[in-house]
Amino acid sequence: MNRVRRRKIRRRRGIIAAIAAVALLAAFVVPYCAEPGVPVLMYHCVSEEPRNGDANLYVRPEQLEEEFEYLRANGFTTLLAEEYENAYNVHKPVILTFDDGYEDCYTQLFPLLRKYSLKATIFMVSDYIGRDGYLSAAQIREMSQSGLVSVQSHTAHHIDLTGLSPDDLNAELRDSCAAIAKASGKNVTAIAYPGGYFNEEVLRETKRYFTYGYAIDTNKYSKGNHYEISRGGVFRNTTLEAYRRAIETYSESRIVRSWLKIYYKIFD
Numbered sequence: 034m035n036r037v038r039r040r041k042i043r044r045r046r047g048i049i050a051a052i053a054a055v056a057l058l059a060a061f062v063v064p065y066c067a068e069p070g071v072p073v074l075m076y077h078c079v080s081e082e083p084r085n086g087d088a089n090l091y092v093r094p095e096q097l098e099e100e101f102e103y104l105r106a107n108g109f110t111t112l113l114a115e116e117y118e119n120a121y122n123v124h125k126p127v128i129l130t131f132d133d134g135y136e137d138c139y140t141q142l143f144p145l146l147r148k149y150s151l152k153a154t155i156f157m158v159s160d161y162i163g164r165d166g167y168l169s170a171a172q173i174r175e176m177s178q179s180g181l182v183s184v185q186s187h188t189a190h191h192i193d194l195t196g197l198s199p200d201d202l203n204a205e206l207r208d209s210c211a212a213i214a215k216a217s218g219k220n221v222t223a224i225a226y227p228g229g230y231f232n233e234e235v236l237r238e239t240k241r242y243f244t245y246g247y248a249i250d251t252n253k254y255s256k257g258n259h260y261e262i263s264r265g266g267v268f269r270n271t272t273l274e275a276y277r278r279a280i281e282t283y284s285e286s287r288i289v290r291s292w293l294k295i296y297y298k299i300f301d
């Protein structure tokens with residue numbers, strides 16, 4: 034075989050190898066970039082007037098109703114936190130979450146959920162159950178039995194999990210599961226990390242007790258990653274237009290989501 038022919042064969046093999054490498058890369062990259070996100074929204078209090086602390090955490094009841102009207106009018110399907118895996122099988126999914134377990138989840142949120150037939154998840158701090166201004170065990174049980182509300186864990190004492198000893202971390206997760214399950218009468222399978230903080234040790238222990246872990250704006254939303262689920266905050270100063278944009282952005286594929294963020298930065 035002469036030298037020219039050998040070069041042609043090597044070149045042909047190189048081209049074939051390059052095409053195969055590109056095809057293999059595309060098989061992973063294209064689905065990754067095209068995979069849709071799941072909008073997960075984080076609320077706290079629902080009150081006409083702020084009571085204490087950060088006033089921006091207190092969403093007005095009329096504001097919340099306006100947002101619920103938007104979801105209903107635009108055909109969104111609300112899911113509970115423990116139904117995250119089903120989000121890829123329903124039309125226009127959105128997950129509504131409310132942190133801490135304030136009593137206004139019963140007096141303000143719950144009536145609106147029934148009015149619009151929507152679902153929401155309350156991430157309850159188990160040590161707050163029955164305290165003044167927070168949900169009672171009876172209220173938790175009533176809402177849980179409605180099918181519209183899921184009460185899940187926000188730990189036992191609402192402290193940064195990343196700074197705890199292994200024993201204290203284990204107790205925060207274990208005790209919250211037991212107390213909330215006793216109050217609601219249902220299994221506890223999801224957690225929202227206080228402050229959104231977690232590390233490898235927290236993730237490792239979380240997997241012992243829960244199926245899903247919710248954080249804050251992690252920008253990780255692969256359907257295979259159930260322990261770093263990103264949430265976008267809804268606040269008192271969130272306009273309906275900003276709310277719509279947030280849902281639109283979280284709903285889009287990774288690549289489209291990136292372009293939307295750039296677009297809104299430039300043209301806002």
